[in-house]
Amino acid sequence: MGKDGWYTEEWAGQGSALSLRLKDKVHDEKSPYQRIEIYETETFGTLMTLDGLVMVTDRDNFVYHEMMAHVALFSHKAPRRVLIIGGGDCGTLREVLKHDEVEHVDQVELDERVTRVAERFFPELCVANDDPRAHLYFQDGIQWVKDAAPGSYDIIIVDSTDPVGPAAGLFGEAFYADCHRALRPEGIVVGQSESPLFHTELIKAMHAALRATDFLDVATVHFPQCTYPSGWWSATLGRRDATLTSFREDDCRERSFATRYYNAGIHEAAFASPEFLFKALL
Amino acid sequence: MGKDGWYTEEWAGQGSALSLRLKDKVHDEKSPYQRIEIYETETFGTLMTLDGLVMVTDRDNFVYHEMMAHVALFSHKAPRRVLIIGGGDCGTLREVLKHDEVEHVDQVELDERVTRVAERFFPELCVANDDPRAHLYFQDGIQWVKDAAPGSYDIIIVDSTDPVGPAAGLFGEAFYADCHRALRPEGIVVGQSESPLFHTELIKAMHAALRATDFLDVATVHFPQCTYPSGWWSATLGRRDATLTSFREDDCRERSFATRYYNAGIHEAAFASPEFLFKALL
Numbered sequence: 001m002g003k004d005g006w007y008t009e010e011w012a013g014q015g016s017a018l019s020l021r022l023k024d025k026v027h028d029e030k031s032p033y034q035r036i037e038i039y040e041t042e043t044f045g046t047l048m049t050l051d052g053l054v055m056v057t058d059r060d061n062f063v064y065h066e067m068m069a070h071v072a073l074f075s076h077k078a079p080r081r082v083l084i085i086g087g088g089d090c091g092t093l094r095e096v097l098k099h100d101e102v103e104h105v106d107q108v109e110l111d112e113r114v115t116r117v118a119e120r121f122f123p124e125l126c127v128a129n130d131d132p133r134a135h136l137y138f139q140d141g142i143q144w145v146k147d148a149a150p151g152s153y154d155i156i157i158v159d160s161t162d163p164v165g166p167a168a169g170l171f172g173e174a175f176y177a178d179c180h181r182a183l184r185p186e187g188i189v190v191g192q193s194e195s196p197l198f199h200t201e202l203i204k205a206m207h208a209a210l211r212a213t214d215f216l217d218v219a220t221v222h223f224p225q226c227t228y229p230s231g232w233w234s235a236t237l238g239r240r241d242a243t244l245t246s247f248r249e250d251d252c253r254e255r256s257f258a259t260r261y262y263n264a265g266i267h268e269a270a271f272a273s274p275e276f277l278f279k280a281l282l
Numbered sequence: 283m284g285k286d287g288w289y290t291e292e293w294a295g296q297g298s299a300l301s302l303r304l305k306d307k308v309h310d311e312k313s314p315y316q317r318i319e320i321y322e323t324e325t326f327g328t329l330m331t332l333d334g335l336v337m338v339t340d341r342d343n344f345v346y347h348e349m350m351a352h353v354a355l356f357s358h359k360a361p362r363r364v365l366i367i368g369g370g371d372c373g374t375l376r377e378v379l380k381h382d383e384v385e386h387v388d389q390v391e392l393d394e395r396v397t398r399v400a401e402r403f404f405p406e407l408c409v410a411n412d413d414p415r416a417h418l419y420f421q422d423g424i425q426w427v428k429d430a431a432p433g434s435y436d437i438i439i440v441d442s443t444d445p446v447g448p449a450a451g452l453f454g455e456a457f458y459a460d461c462h463r464a465l466r467p468e469g470i471v472v473g474q475s476e477s478p479l480f481h482t483e484l485i486k487a488m489h490a491a492l493r494a495t496d497f498l499d500v501a502t503v504h505f506p507q508c509t510y511p512s513g514w515w516s517a518t519l520g521r522r523d524a525t526l527t528s529f530r531e532d533d534c535r536e537r538s539f540a541t542r543y544y545n546a547g548i549h550e551a552a553f554a555s556p557e558f559l560f561k562a563l564l
Contacts, residue, residue, distance in 0.1 A: 006299070015325030016508075017288070021297035043297030060479065063556075197342065197508055224506060224514035226298075226479055231513010232506035261556045269554030272547040274345075 007039055007047065009054050011229040012162075014198050018054070018227060020044050027121065031113035033166070038121045044227065046121050048089065050114070050161060056089045056122065060226045064192075065125075066262040067223045067270065068235055069095030072155050072190040073102070074267060075237070075247045079154045080104065083182070085141035085170060087159035088114030091125040093134060096157070098257040105134050106153075110166060112138035142169045148182035156183060158191030163202065171206060176213040176238065186242040189215070193236040195229050196222060200280050203236060207281055210238035217243040220277070221270035223261070244271075289321055289329065291336050293511040294444075296480050300336070300509060302326050309403065313395035315448070320403045326509065328403050330371065332396070332443060338371045338404065342508045346474075347407075348544040349505045349552065350517055351377030354437050354472040355384070356549060357519070357529045361436045362386065365464070367423035367452060369441035370396030373407040375416060378439070380539040387416050388435075392448060394420035424451045430464035438465060440473030445484065453488060458495040458520065468524040471497070475518040477511050478504060482562050485518060489563055492520035499525040502559070503552035505543070526553070 008019040020041045027038035039047045045058025056064075069092050073079045080103045082096050088109040096105055109115055115136065119126045128134060137144070145156070156179050160167040169175055170191065179189040189210075193203050203220055210218045215238030225233035237244055252264045273281070290301040302323045309320035321329045327340025338346075351374050355361045362385045364378050370391040378387055391397055397418065401408045410416060419426070427438070438461050442449040451457055452473065461471040471492075475485050485502055492500045497520030507515035519526055534546045555563070 008301070013325075015303035015323060017301040017303075019290070019299040019301065021299075041297060197506070222506075224479070224504075224512070226512045226514065230506070230508045232508065260558045263555075263557045263560065265554040266556060269551035272551030273545075274543045274548060275545045276542045278545065 007041070007049070009049070009052065011198070014229060020047060020057070020227070027117060029113065029117070031111050033111040036113055036117050038117065048117065048121065053162070054227045055161075056091065056125070057227050058122070061089075061091050061125070063223050063261040064225050064228075064233065065091035065095050066259050067221060068092045068157055068159055068190065068192065070259065070262045071221050071235065071267060071270060072157060072188045072237060073099050074252045075239070075244055076154055076186070076188055077248065081153045082106075082155045082157065083108070083145070083148070083153045084157045084159055085145070086110070086161070086167070087157065089118040089122055089125050090115060090129055091122070092157060092159045094125055094128040097128040097131050097133060100256070103133060106137060107134065108137045108139060108141040108144045110138070110140060142175055145175065145178040145182050148178070150181050151184045152182050154184055154187050156187070156189040158189065160192060162194065171202070171209070173209045173212055176209050176215070180213050180215060180240055183240055185240065188237055188239045188244070190235050190237045193220060193234045195232055196220070196234050196274065196277055197230045197232055200277060203234060203277065204280055206236045210236070215240055217245070219244045219271055220273065222272070223270060289323070289331070291331070291334065293480070296511060302329060302339070302509070309399060311395065311399070313393050315393040318395055318399050320399065330399065330403065335444070336509045337443075338373065338407070339509050340404070343371075343373050343407070345505050345543040346507050346510075346515065347373035347377050348541050349503060350374045350439055350441055350472065350474065352541065352544045353503050353517065353549060353552060354439060354470045354519060355381050356534045357521070357526055358436055358468065358470055359530070363435045364388075364437045364439065365390070365427070365430070365435045366439045366441055367427070368392070368443070368449070369439065371400040371404055371407050372397060372411055373404070374439060374441045376407055376410040379410040379413050379415060382538070385415060388419060389416065390419045390421060390423040390426045392420070392422060424457055427457065427460040427464050430460070432463050433466045434464050436466055436469050438469070438471040440471065442474060444476065453484070453491070455491045455494055458491050458497070462495050462497060462522055465522055467522065470519055470521045470526075472517050472519045475502060475516045477514055478502070478516050478556065478559055479512045479514055482559060485516060485559065486562055488518045492518070497522055499527070501526045501553055502555065504554070504556075505552060
């Protein structure tokens with residue numbers, strides 16, 4: 001917290017920065033993995049930062065969490081077993097468990113402290129943590145997928161931090177090959193894939209890595225995310241044995257749960273590729 | 283330019299701010315209407331601010347200008363006569379004039395100095411200013427539309443600053459009623475409509491005002507815009523005598539000119555309404 005009452009994240013290598021006006025700092029700890037800070041902001045509600053980078057705010061996390069969960073789940077005919085890598089704030093887990101078809105979710109987050117802090121300061125994101133279908137593990141997600149029995153999951157969601165440090169391995173071929181093996185036929189892996197404006201090369205590399213590891217179809221979905229670099233974010237999906245061009249549209253329109261960003265129109269629209277990205281991916 | 287080498291725009295009333303790292307300030311003047319400043323940034327190229335608010339940067343203006351022009355023009359069967367209100371940086375004009383069907387464009391910008399400064403510092407946005415189809419006027423756009431002969435235009439593009447000060451009148455019923463009269467049958471008015479996240483109420487009010495002035499169909503398109511408040515921006519269209527649900531898709535796919543953001547997939551996708559906005563507009 002600067003002396004001036006603002007939290008500022010400088011967007012690495014992008015000569016730009018986002019600031020949020022603060023009311024108070026309410027928590028600060030160093031876990032074995034990272035520094036976890038919680039602030040009360042003036043207009044974005046509670047803010048969690050990890051090593052000084054915005055992870056989640058009350059005001060805009062709904063877009064990210066809904067898009068990380070529902071696009072993949074409604075793209076799959078029968079998503080019964082789901083694995084979440086990372087996802088420590090539990091917002092994605094909450095969205096996944098809104099699907100009655102889901103029978104079992106393993107969430108593998110490296111840093112238990114992120115989840116414990118989220119339970120305290122973001123209780124609304126953690127409402128599903130006690131769901132009997134939810135199984136929380138605090139260990140290395142890369143190793144988890146390596147050790148997973150073949151065909152264990154229908155969906156793998158990689159809800160990770162930026163591709164530096166421990167998270168870097170979540171964007172590479174070795175990891176995707178393990179995901180492919182751990183997925184059932186027609187299974188889907190979806191990972192957050194940063195900003196289309198700032199990180200076009202990363203998205204390109206993810207497409208190449210997913211194709212190289214035998215995913216039949218690969219696609220990127222786009223959504224606004226005010227407090228992430230450039231305000232524009234993406235997730236990239238790989239599907240084995242099937243394409244990503246259709247989804248359970250009727251189920252989506254008749255869904256029994258509330259969303260704030262996602263709906264059937266957004267599902268289809270999110271796959272539209274801006275011209276520059278379309279060309280970069282040719 | 284702060285002493286620290288950053289330009290910062292505090293997003294009014296939103297407790298948040300965007301900063302761009304600067305190399306240099308290269309121009310600063312007070313026109314009769316506003317303060318116009320030009321900076322060289324480290325990673326966003328040249329930046330123009332008006333009264334301290336980001337108007338345009340080299341790096342990300344393509345999204346805004348393409349969406350302001352091409353969505354409306356490809357939604358119309360034969361866009362021959364176009365009016366641009368505001369648009370002083372001439373980026374929208376450039377995109378409009380890429381359409382061979384366009385025979386005549388009037389651009390009515392209040393502040394001639396914005397255009398003269400853009401010609402000097404954003405020459406690539408002004409390449410079409412000498413097109414014989416382009417007619418630049420520097421006067422009040424609200425009065426221009428009031429005085430326009432009925433049925434003068436196929437498309438009216440309101441490429442304005444925020445709805446405060448002189449631009450406030452560009453968002454109200456009196457202005458839209460004049461637009462309706464100045465448009466030919468099946469004509470379209472499109473205006474920038476701020477951030478869906480920050481300014482939901484404004485978008486709601488624009489929809490109500492367009493419906494109240496007899497526009498048959500009203501719709502909002504969404505796009506990322508890194509350097510505008512929240513990084514998520516919109517434009518709202520009203521069409522008289524016809525709906526906005528179809529567009530010249532074949533012409534769009536076979537267009538003779540280059541775009542960087544817009545394409546046929548983006549055209550359709552941009553109309554998708556996030557659930558919270560869909561509900562707000564019911």
